[in-house]
Amino acid sequence: MRIATGAGGREASDLTARARIRDAAISCFGDDGFDSSFRTIAMRAGVSPGLITHHFGSKAALRAECDSEVLRQYRAVKFDAIARPSAHLLEGLTAPGASATVLVYILRAIHAGGASGRDFLEHLTDDARPIMAASVASGLVRPSRDEEARLRYLVYQTMGALLVQFLMTPSPTAEEFVASLHAGQRDTILPMLELLTEGLLARREMLDDYVEFLREPERPARPAPE
Amino acid sequence: MRIATGAGGREASDLTARARIRDAAISCFGDDGFDSSFRTIAMRAGVSPGLITHHFGSKAALRAECDSEVLRQYRAVKFDAIARPSAHLLEGLTAPGASATVLVYILRAIHAGGASGRDFLEHLTDDARPIMAASVASGLVRPSRDEEARLRYLVYQTMGALLVQFLMTPSPTAEEFVASLHAGQRDTILPMLELLTEGLLARREMLDDYVEFLREPERPARPAPE
DNA sequence: GTCTATATAATGATAGAC
């Protein structure tokens, strides 16, 4: 059971106990979920459980500090990804290494629900928005009848599919999950590219009917059953 | 805090306590997750907590019985949906009423991970497979280079998007969540139909490149970073 | 700063009265 070294790659002994606890918590939260106990976190940080409360006061406060740190690391990964832009949405996050921790932590936050998960989803959407707009402008991506709705749905779909994949992998560590993503990438990337490029439906009727339905002035929504 | 009546619409007093407990558990598991306590379930069923253990032995056994019952109800909904087939995958599940409980329970099972969630996903995939094959045969749906991979990814994507929507709705009951789905259907169905009909990418290069990449005999996977 | 020992609350499971 090794001591966590954090994303910076620095020696554990160089960090204050407070930072070691925070990094261990991020690691444990990613591997075991936010129900990971103080005992487990303390063991990984190499300290006693009581010291966690001493430094952070409560589990909610520790969680908040971990959220902030992961958001900071996510921005660093994003900044790095902007330097050499990759064609695929969120691809930077699924690379192994430091970003594995970040991706899995964000998946855990969404999984746990609440304000934290919502915030991460907002950040993902905000970051994708200008990229999507530029892609539409350059002609790489088709325009939408409702850009904002499509953007949100794409983020939900993409993160949702990752979350389901994550949940169906029996208790993997962050590194193991990202490794399994790469091992099975063909089964994911091929259908994804197919669907994104060619679509699924060969006929236009369903879409055209729905667009026509939305044009109807009366009735704000389709008649609800029962 | 009303007494649960179950999906059959029968009076609570007509059921044995055992069945009332099971129905209350399904309801509580959907509303609060599988961490819902015996006390909560017992209150909803109108019995004492001890009676739950007396009848089911353990929480795992109660859970297993709830899984079976929900699977049975899901098959009933599916059977009903086959009678008047709807164009859209899983649309039958998102209708209000009895299917609300079933949908949310399945989402909870996926959310909790483990064998139960995996089984439900398998059932969903198995049910969609012949429909998809028939749709390809009739020309409604485009053929895929890997039908099985596309089918699986579509199920993951669809259920994943629903799960994320569910998790981002602050602690809704099953009924409330399905109601919110219908209220916000335009923001979901329009982009979904757009993406399914027209796709997202306007150019073919990414897909063609990836298909070409898969043709390479050597290297089972792309060179991994690091 | 760090640890040990403990308080407090909640859970699932058990035992036995009625």
Next chain:
DNA sequence: GTCTATCATTATATAGAC
């Protein structure tokens, strides 16, 4: 069949020694 009372476990949080 049903309930009340209790146990054992685990969790976070606290208090105080060093």
